[in-house]
Amino acid sequence: MxxxxxxxxxxxxxxxxxxxxxxxxxxxxxxxxxxxxxxxxxxxxxxxxxxxxxxxxxxxxxxxxxxxxxxxxxRLGGHTETYIDPATGIPIDIGVQIWHNVSVVTDYFKRFDIPLIVSGSDSNPNITISQGNYDFRTGQPVNVTSPSAAEVSAAFAAYAAQLEKYPELNNGMFLPNPVPEDLVLPFGKFVKKYHLEAAVRTMYQYNPGLGDILTGPTVEQMRVFGLSLVSQLSTGFLTTAHHNNSELYxxxxxxxxxxxxxxxxxxxxxxxxxxxxxxxxxxxxxxxxxxxxxxxxxxxxxxxxxxxxxxxxxxxxxxxxxxxxxxxxxxxxKLINAGYYTSILRTTGIPSTLSLSAAAPSTPYNIPALPGLYGIQPAPVPGLHIAYYGTPLSPSLYTASDAEVRANIIAGIKRVQAANPSVFNATEPEFVVYSSHAPFYLQARARDTQEGFYAEMYALQxxxxxxxxxxxxxxxxxxxxxxxxxxxxxxxxxxxx
Ligand SMILES: Cc1cc2nc3c(=O)[nH]c(=O)nc-3n(C[C@H](O)[C@H](O)[C@H](O)COP(=O)(O)OP(=O)(O)OC[C@H]3O[C@@H](n4cnc5c(N)ncnc54)[C@H](O)[C@@H]3O)c2cc1C
Structure with missing residues (x-):
């Protein structure tokens, strides 16, 4: 025929x-x-x-x-995205960066003959990246009082002790029945109940795209921040030796x-x-x-x-x-989601050895409200910076338009430039790459989780x-x-x- x-x-x-x-x-x-x-x-x-x-x-x-x-x-890879700078050929990972040092990861990469290293272990010792906390809504620097390393590790030990109560969570969203009140407490209340304050900013930085971490149910934080991830904080995460995570794909x-x-x-x-x-x-x-x-x-x-x-x-x-x-x-x-967006920018006016973290002057743990930038860090190519932006949880699939996100990223950078002329040059930042990862972090509301949502969803398998x-x-x-x-x-x- x-x-x-x-x-x-x-x-x-x-x-x-x-x-x-x-x-x-x-x-x-x-x-x-x-x-x-x-x-x-x-x-x-x-x-x-x-x-x-x-x-x-x-x-x-x-x-x-x-x-x-x-x-x-x-292309394959989904949230794993690597931009190859045309001038230098240097790869820049703007999506997935790191994996746990566990056999399911090492076996998978070995199968493709892709070497892994501990992330950060090959950093150039001659380049020091300094870090500044800025309120992207006003442009002003924010004085964040960081807990000591000992306080952070004590808080993570206390958190790990809580995780150990729910061993099945290591394997998936297998929640006890009935679902314990602690798992659906707003995470901010859980933090106070178990004195985990010193761990909050680290958790915020390692688990972006989740929505407001303090008001969401604790189990949604535990979902990523399980025992495996907590142990990687001390042993180190893995990344590809070639710094091109798309090599796998x-x-x-x-x-x-x-x-x-x-x-x-x-x-x-x-x-x-x-x-x-x-x-x-x-x-x-x-x-x-x-x-x-x-x-x-x-x-x-x-x-x-x-x-x-x-x-x-x-x-x-x-x-x-x-x-x-x-x-x-x-x-x-019943699922709701947040939005998460990454981009590479040039002519940001930001010094190439400065990494900016978003902070707010008067919120708990200085965590800024969403929508907004999480931070902007130098890319491995001088003159380029990577920006991370998030939107809050919403029943809408897409919580912001790409035009809105792009405009807000540029506006945030320009506010920081204007408020700190001695640190930043006044420039017109330009996008080299922009990538929307919305919808991101699908999750259930506390009420639905308590009523057995995840057991019901898993029963569809x-x-x-x-x-x-x-x-x-x-x-x-x-x-x-x-x-x-x-x-x-x-x-x-x-x-x-
Ligand atoms: C910026 C960023 C950084 C991250 N960093 C890390 C990290 O360092 N380490 C880590 O472990 N995780 C990280 N993550 C989390 C990451 O989401 C997960 O690791 C993982 O990629 C999710 O896998 P997935 O298969 O669910 O989704 P994805 O990897 O997104 O794959 C879904 C795929 O389905 C395709 N698709 C969608 N709709 C359709 C359709 N209708 N028909 C056919 N195909 C479709 C998409 O194009 C995509 O390729 C990061 C995420 C983002 C956004």
Whole structure:
């Protein structure tokens, strides 16, 4: 059959589906509408090729399973982003920076022959970066009284003692039932209750993008700041020796493309997932009951898979092609999120050896209100600075427009310039790169967590032949995502394959 006729037929299939009011009308998935080349059969289809999706694909492949990663962007890596400075060739990581020194991390990098080092261990001893605290809303410097190292480590010891009460939290959002009051206390109150004040600014700096850390439920802080991360504060985190964290994803891309296991610039438009009361799983599809229509640069494909693994943020607005059941929609619609944004700027007027942290003069722990800058630090290329910006938690998927974020970053820098002419040059800062990571840090409200939200969400694992991983399920932390994926998710995906 000529390919233009095929594509007309497959288009008609979709039109039929839409005109029937059902985005996943079975006729759109009729195999006879697709050429053999456009019909792809795999053990597991994986949606999203960031940290969770790429790790899952490689692990499943290593277990001899066939996979297909469907990634909407033209590259793998998700929140791992590396800008290569064209003049010097120096890589600048503006997304994921560090990992825990644990076997799930070291084994993964070893598999790709990518050397890791302790972060900061190869810093140039001749360059000293000084640090200043500034209120980006006024431009004024802020005098932050830092606790002593002994006070910080005592506070983290006290915090670790609290974490030890909940050992299952090391493996995921496995909360005791009933959920203890402490876990849903606003973190600021938890800090006071257990005298953790000296740890707060460190936690704020290591866990940005979370929203207001003092008003959010304690368990959302513990989710990233678990025992594993706390222990890395003393032993040191790992980073790539080449200071190009995207190296992992460049190598994974080559491997997955060479085995026809990856569709870049591609998205699922419609899907059929079986359910006990669904009429959509026809007997012919019992071995590969997951059916996906995927829009790719080389036309529409039909994907038939035994199982589906979704790794993208689980907001219902982003999951419409997956025909959520009312129960799934009900659960995911309870999630709220913040926004997190990074960028590289030139001509900032900031000295190239000065790193600026956001601070407020009269708030608890000098933590500034959101939305606003977290800080601006020198990039490894002289003359460039990396800015980090966050927005508060909100039920809205996107809490600020990119134009607004860009304008606020520039305004913050200019306020600091204007208020401190002896330190900063008055310039017109320019964006070299800007990247939105919104929606970021999906999480439940305290009330929903107390009512068993996470147990209810985790009970979806494996339902409708669908498994889930990524930050929405574990934490905004790759090491923990990989541990959760390897220990909790993949055993279920592999069962019966
Ligand atoms: C600036 C920044 C710095 C960070 N630093 C660290 C750090 O140092 N260490 C650390 O461990 N963690 C860090 N994180 C947290 C980081 O989010 C996690 O480590 C991890 O990347 C999350 O993995 P994920 O798979 O859930 O999401 P992602 O890595 O974002 O992957 C999701 C992927 O799905 C794709 N996608 C989205 N929608 C669709 C769709 N409809 N169809 C197909 N594909 C889709 C996206 O393009 C993306 O590639 C940082 C995050 C940010 C934003």
């Amino acid at each position: 000529p390919s233009n006729l095929l594509s007309t037929l497959s288009l008609l299939g979709i039109l039929v589906a839409q005109s029937c009011g059902s985005p996943s009308h079975p006729s759109a998935f009729d195999r006879s509408h697709f050429s053999e080349a456009d019909t792809i059969t795999r053990d597991v289809a994986i949606i999203g090729g960031g940290s969770g999706g790429t790790y899952s694909a490689i692990c499943l492949k290593d277990k001899g399973k066939s996979v297909l990663v469907i990634e909407k962007k033209g 460049t190598k994974a891309t080559a491997e997955l493309l060479s085995t026809s296991s990856l569709l870049l610039n591609s998205t699922v438009t419609h899907s059929i997932r079986p359910s006990s009361n669904s009429s959509h799983s026809s007997p012919t599809n019992t071995t590969h009951p997951i059916q996906l229509l995927v829009s790719t640069p080389s036309g529409q494909k039909l994907i038939l898979a035994k199982k589906l693994l979704i790794t993208i943020p689980t907001r219902p607005e982003l999951l419409t092609p997956f025909s959520l059941s009312p129960h799934e929609s009900h659960i995911f619609s 494996g339902e409708r032949r669908t498994w889930w991983t990524g930050a929405s399920w574990r934490a905004q932390d790759s090491s923990d995502i990989w541990r959760y994926t390897a220990g909790v998710v993949l055993p279920g995906v592999l069962e019966g394959l």
